[in-house]
Amino acid sequence: xxxxxxxxxxxxxxxxxxxxxxxxxxxxxxxxxxxxxxxxxxxxxxxxxxxxxxxxxxxxxxxxxxxxxxxxxxxxxxxxxxxxxxxxxxxxxxxxxxxxxxxxxxxxxxxxxxxxxxxxxxxxxxxxxxxxxxxxxxxxxxxxxxxxxxxxxxxxxxxxxxxxxxxxxxxxxxxxxxxxxxxxxxxxxxxxxxxxx
Numbered sequence: 001x002x003x004x005x006x007x008x009x010x011x012x013x014x015x016x017x018x019x020x021x022x023x024x025x026x027x028x029x030x031x032x033x034x035x036x037x038x039x040x041x042x043x044x045x046x047x048x049x050x051x052x053x054x055x056x057x058x059x060x061x062x063x064x065x066x067x068x069x070x071x072x073x074x075x076x077x078x079x080x081x082x083x084x085x086x087x088x089x090x091x092x093x094x095x096x097x098x099x100x101x102x103x104x105x106x107x108x109x110x111x112x113x114x115x116x117x118x119x120x121x122x123x124x125x126x127x128x129x130x131x132x133x134x135x136x137x138x139x140x141x142x143x144x145x146x147x148x149x150x151x152x153x154x155x156x157x158x159x160x161x162x163x164x165x166x167x168x169x170x171x172x173x174x175x176x177x178x179x180x181x182x183x184x185x186x187x188x189x190x191x192x193x194x195x196x197x
Contacts, residue, residue, distance in 0.1 A: 003032055010042040018051035018068070021059040026067060035072045045079040053088040053101055062100045075105050130176055137172075141165055 006012055014033060017025040039047045046054075052065040065085075069075070078084055086105040092098040149158045 003029060004037055004040070006040075006042075009044075010040075012037075012040050012042075012048070014038075014040075014048040015042055015046065015051050018048045018064055019055045021055045021064065023064055023067075026064050030067060030071050033071070038068070038072055039074050039077055041077070041079075045077075047073065047077050047085070049073045049075070049077070049085045050079055050083075050088060053085045053092070053105075056089075056097050056101055057092050057094050060094050060097050062097065062104055065101055066104055069104060133172070137165075137169070 003013055014026070014029050016022075017029055039049075041047055049065065049068050052068055056062060056065065075086065076084055079088075084105075086102060089098045089101040089105060092101070144161065149161075152158055
């Protein structure tokens with residue numbers, strides 16, 4: 001069975017996982033779903049994100065919604081009633097859940113630079129953090145070399161700090177250019193077979 005298969009309402013398995021609050025099924029499906037299929041709409045023009053909002057009253061949690069946003073679900077798609085998932089959050093009975101969902105669904109205008117605040121959107125590989133680290137590290141070491149090291153009488157401490165800095169840079173380059181261990185979706189394994197393993 002295709003994981004993108006639709007029923008008579010054009011609902012996908014992801015729609016049903018969100019609506020029925022099945023977080024385990026949602027996590028499995030999100031691991032296999034392509035980003036361009038994440039916003040498929042059913043006959044009411046609901047996306048899985050709409051369904052996650054509609055099912056949040058029972059669960060009293062926004063975990064499924066946050067998982068969809070981090071995978072790259074679009075916040076601004078409108079249904080047949082011209083409502084976005086944000087608008088649907090107003091109809092929830094559980095006010096704390098509604099507030100949590102509205103905060104997550106509010107358009108993300110925060111600066112994601114230096115990862116000071118983790119935003120609920122799919123993050124792409126960026127060189128911002130490595131460049132910021134290099135500038136910061138080199139600036140600190142430059143200040144030490146120009147102003148502090150010449151005044152120290154104990155050359156042993158200067159050598160130890162320089163060796164520590166060199167070791168730090170070696171390990172930084174090693175971690176920067178090595179595979180962090182992301183799980184990759186196998187091309188020749190069927191989704192249902194992977195559930196049985």
